[in-house]
Amino acid sequence: MIQHLTDIVVEARKKGKKRLAVAYGQDSHTLEAVYNAYKEGLVEPTLFGEKAVIEQVCRENDIDINAFTIVDEKSDVKCVQLAVAAVVAGVADVLMKGLVSTDKYMRGILNKEAGLFPPKGVLSHVSVIEIPSYHKLITVSDVAVIPLPDFKQKQKQIGYL
Incomplete structure (x- = not known):
C-alpha cells in the first residue's frame, strides 16, 4: 500500500520512463524538477521553450542540458500548443506546465479542436x-x-x- 509520496516514485519507476512534454519549460524551478525526475529515471523530457533561455538557466543552475530535447519556441502560447499536440499525437505521455500562466495552459488543454479534453468531458483534478x-x-x-x-x-x- 502506498503510504508516502516517496512510495509513488517507487511505483512510477516500476512503470518505466514516461515521455514528458513541458510547456514553456524555461524557468529554474521547472528545469530543476524535470532534471531531478530525469535523474531518477522517471522521464525522458522534451522542453518547449526558448532554447537560449533554457541553456542560460541550465548553466546558472548546474543542470546538464543534454538531459533534454529542446523545441525552440519563443511564444508561451505556441509552446503550450506544441506540447499538447505532442501528447495528442502520442509522441509524449505526460504534459507538464512550465512558466506559462495557468489561463494560457488551460486554454491549450481545453481547446475543442486540438486539446486533450474529451467532448462533453468534466474537468477534474x-x-x-x-x-x-x-x-x-x-x-x-x-x-x-x-x-x-x-x-x-x-x-x-x-x-x-
Missing part, C-alpha cells in the same frame, strides 16, 4: 497530501474546479481512470 504526523496519504479532489459534482459528473470523472 486531484491533490495528494502527505502529513508527517498522519499514517497515510490524503487524496483530495475537485476542491476548486467542481467542489460539488453531481452523480453524472462523478461517473464521467471515474471514467477517466
Whole structure:
C-alpha cells in the first residue's frame, strides 16, 4: 500500500520512463524538477521553450542540458500548443506546465479542436497530501474546479481512470 509520496516514485519507476512534454519549460524551478525526475529515471523530457533561455538557466543552475530535447519556441502560447499536440499525437505521455500562466495552459488543454479534453468531458483534478504526523496519504479532489459534482459528473470523472 502506498503510504508516502516517496512510495509513488517507487511505483512510477516500476512503470518505466514516461515521455514528458513541458510547456514553456524555461524557468529554474521547472528545469530543476524535470532534471531531478530525469535523474531518477522517471522521464525522458522534451522542453518547449526558448532554447537560449533554457541553456542560460541550465548553466546558472548546474543542470546538464543534454538531459533534454529542446523545441525552440519563443511564444508561451505556441509552446503550450506544441506540447499538447505532442501528447495528442502520442509522441509524449505526460504534459507538464512550465512558466506559462495557468489561463494560457488551460486554454491549450481545453481547446475543442486540438486539446486533450474529451467532448462533453468534466474537468477534474486531484491533490495528494502527505502529513508527517498522519499514517497515510490524503487524496483530495475537485476542491476548486467542481467542489460539488453531481452523480453524472462523478461517473464521467471515474471514467477517466
